[in-house]
Amino acid sequence: MKSRQLFLGICIVLFSFTKTTAQIKLGDRALGALQNGVASFTFSNETAAALAKEAVRKMDSTNVVAGPKDGYALRLNRIFGKHATENGLALNYKVYLTKDINAFACADGSVRVFSGLMDIMDDNQLLAVIGHEIGHVANEDTKDAMKAAYRKAALTDAIASQSDKVAKLTDSQLGQIGSAMLDSKHSRKQESDADTYSYDFMKKHGYNVNAVASAFELLASQSGGASADFLSQMMSSHPDPSERATTAKARAEADGLYKPYKQGTINNKATTTKATTKKPTKKTAKKK
Numbered sequence: 001m002k003s004r005q006l007f008l009g010i011c012i013v014l015f016s017f018t019k020t021t022a023q024i025k026l027g028d029r030a031l032g033a034l035q036n037g038v039a040s041f042t043f044s045n046e047t048a049a050a051l052a053k054e055a056v057r058k059m060d061s062t063n064v065v066a067g068p069k070d071g072y073a074l075r076l077n078r079i080f081g082k083h084a085t086e087n088g089l090a091l092n093y094k095v096y097l098t099k100d101i102n103a104f105a106c107a108d109g110s111v112r113v114f115s116g117l118m119d120i121m122d123d124n125q126l127l128a129v130i131g132h133e134i135g136h137v138a139n140e141d142t143k144d145a146m147k148a149a150y151r152k153a154a155l156t157d158a159i160a161s162q163s164d165k166v167a168k169l170t171d172s173q174l175g176q177i178g179s180a181m182l183d184s185k186h187s188r189k190q191e192s193d194a195d196t197y198s199y200d201f202m203k204k205h206g207y208n209v210n211a212v213a214s215a216f217e218l219l220a221s222q223s224g225g226a227s228a229d230f231l232s233q234m235m236s237s238h239p240d241p242s243e244r245a246t247t248a249k250a251r252a253e254a255d256g257l258y259k260p261y262k263q264g265t266i267n268n269k270a271t272t273t274k275a276t277t278k279k280p281t282k283k284t285a286k287k288k
Helices: 004-010 030-034 045-061 071-083 123-138 143-151 171-183 190-204 210-225 228-237 241-253
Strands: 014-015 092-096 104-106 110-114
Touching: 004 228, 030 228, 045 110, 045 123, 071 092, 071 123, 104 123, 123 210, 123 228, 143 190, 190 210, 190 241, 210 241
Parallel strands: 092 110
Antiparallel strands: 014 104, 104 110
16 A cells, blocks of 8 residues: 555554555754754644544545445444444544555544455454554544654654644655654553453443454464564564453453354455335236
């Protein structure tokens, strides 16, 4: 996905097994900002949400998004639609048609699920992932991620004199933020807190909580195909999927809800039913 390098950094990325490299090219003014230091830079929720909204809009326009009648979109809507206002949030969601195994949430409430993830997870497992993403938004991890990206890309001084900061950001500047975010390390505590949110989300709505551990076990098995260097880089910022699965299993056992999880049917195809019309029956005149 060509725009992935540019914009995924603006969001919290949950799972990714595609090796990506990024470089940050800074202008003189941006380098000056780095030298002057940006540790005291303040970043509001509103600023983070506005910037994320612009970045996601651009990302949606440069990627293959599942249409409303696509099987992936229909399935995600069936699963996610009822939770779009979860915890008082205003969430919007779409599917990117790509083989990558990933999902992410942004500060503006945008949640994007990759079809590659939907190909390997059943509904309950996807709900566990969605719960995790909602947790990132609810816990304001997305705002913290944006702030860290700004600091690392040293763009604070470059746009400090602009009254409309978000509207005047160029694709190049968004790219610098994305590159910086790809190189940054998210808090392991933030990931663990989002895992906890996911479990509580599943339990609250009466879903099978064992799907949480199962989803992480599935991701652990998928990570075997990643290169050693990339996998070690990912694990330095994300707790080991096997460890996360063990934690979720322990919670289910403590709640008396644990049982071995059996993956259900995975169907990403649009199913249509043809309406059948009854042929009128001919009435035969009675003979007199």
